[in-house]
Amino acid sequence: MPSAEHRRKAQKRRRFLHATGRPPKLDTTEASRHVRWLHDEHGMSMESIARKAGVNASSVSRFYNAEDGGGGYRAVVEKVLRVRPEPPPNVYQAAHVCIVGSQRRVQALFYIGFNGRVLADELGFNGHISNLWRLLEPHRKVLSAVRRESIAQGFEKLQDADPADFGISNNLQSRSVGLAKAKRWAPPHCWDVDTIDDPKAIPEWTGVCGTPQGRYIHERDGVLPVCAPCWTADKARRDETGQSRYRKPEFSPAKLQALLDSREWSAAEVGRRMGGDIKHTRESVYRWLNGERKPAPRSLDRLASALGVMPEDLEVE
Template sequence: MTNPRQQELNRKAKQRRYLHSIGRPPLIDAEPVIRHARWLHDEHGMSLRTIGRRAGVSPSFVSRLVNGERCDRPIRRLKAEAIMAVRPEMPVRAAASAHVDITGSQRRAQALMALGFTGPVLSEELGFNGHVANLWRVIREQGVISAVRRDRIRDGYEKLQHADPSDFGASVHAQARIRTVARSRDWAPPSCWDDDTIDDPDAIPEWTGACGSERGYQIHYREHIPFCEPCREAHQKYKTTHPGSGTGRLHDEAVWKLADEGLANARIADELAIGVRTVERALERRQQR
């Protein structure tokens, strides 16, 4: 039986393979990030601590960027995107007495739980003063929320969305439990949301880069990503127009692609986390076309 630590390592390795396959490798060139950090620091007077806080990274890391100590090495994509998202001015906050739609606040809290942040950690970091019950009330309720609370949740989300739950005291087992809860409720992680969609009640999380299509459903199935409702609906429509296209054929294109690259059947099965016989049937269907 694989221990939780090994499961986490396997998950991260699979994620890296997937990011490479869609053209989003985890390591990218640091130069654009360095220019942006210097622009914030030199031209807009932002301190290294402020840049780091808004990006969810350490001030020492920002210092190494600004001082050119990272010029010859790539940077992790998540950190790069977090720093590139920092702007000189924060949005104007609503009046303290105002109430706003709760959707974005719920999605942010749920997204952090999908990363493995536990209730006790979030109740502190999102401004609930350690009251876990109040955090869960916001996650479950519908309607509106105070602008003050919305802003506290947003600030905590900006701090945590690129952080590691372990750094905030969440145990591996506790992280696994809350991820299971999030997965069972289809809560999307931060990577599925953009800043311009997370607060939109009509927006859907972008799990696959092709959600709402049969291709998106295939990616959900192949990568063991929780199915979103638009992809479920797209697959039902696809089955109506393509009788006999059950889930057994969802891997065909992926199998064919890896076979063209010269991989053996056993290696293809390992890469796609499917059985060797499934690979063989996919190759047989290709020959029958």
């Protein structure tokens, strides 16, 4: 699954940075200013800035939204600073590109209550609703680069907007939401800038969709219906284990010990890195190690990030 692969990569990178203890970061004030200039003054979308820079769109939007300088990787900062404003329409913009991300953007906007009339205006269809519907036909594979760009720009503007501000009544909003749900379309928050254009990516409803834990989280948190990749993963789990119910994995003192050993950290050291009251945290770490207690979910998150791993890495397989 691409999402699991993505998490593994992020995890590997965090481990590497913790192991080396010197993340190669630069101040990002200038990169933030540059991205805002490209976006606000030249109308480039995050996606198109990222494509031109050859970096993840999430990095670009992080720069865009950064309040202060913060840190960014040297290579990423430098690539972003090299991006020049998009030239006027040319052959490239007329080229046909994959339609998947554009369809997902339109579908996601329906899910939060936008309707065809407003989307046909805001996404660059000059009000031609029939063209908007045609874009959503399942057999369509490509669209023009210029249209993809106008949809991406409109999506960035509308994904956090209120359809009521565009004159869409509650009644019409419910109709759009109903349509989107019936068609199993996914809302904007199920995608991120790195997955929405990846044809192999699946919408992320639970944070662990497509894994054996997914169905459990869907049902526990009432994120229904359970998505197709989660059903598939749950069936595979049942076939493999013969157990009808998913059991949440338990915290593993042995794994915590192994992670501390590999870093040559004491309980006090990881306690210090977790922050908070040092004496208290250190005592907790001792109790987790000797199996006297299990970390509460929030402590488990803090422990995992202090170690540069995912919480799952601290659970029994």
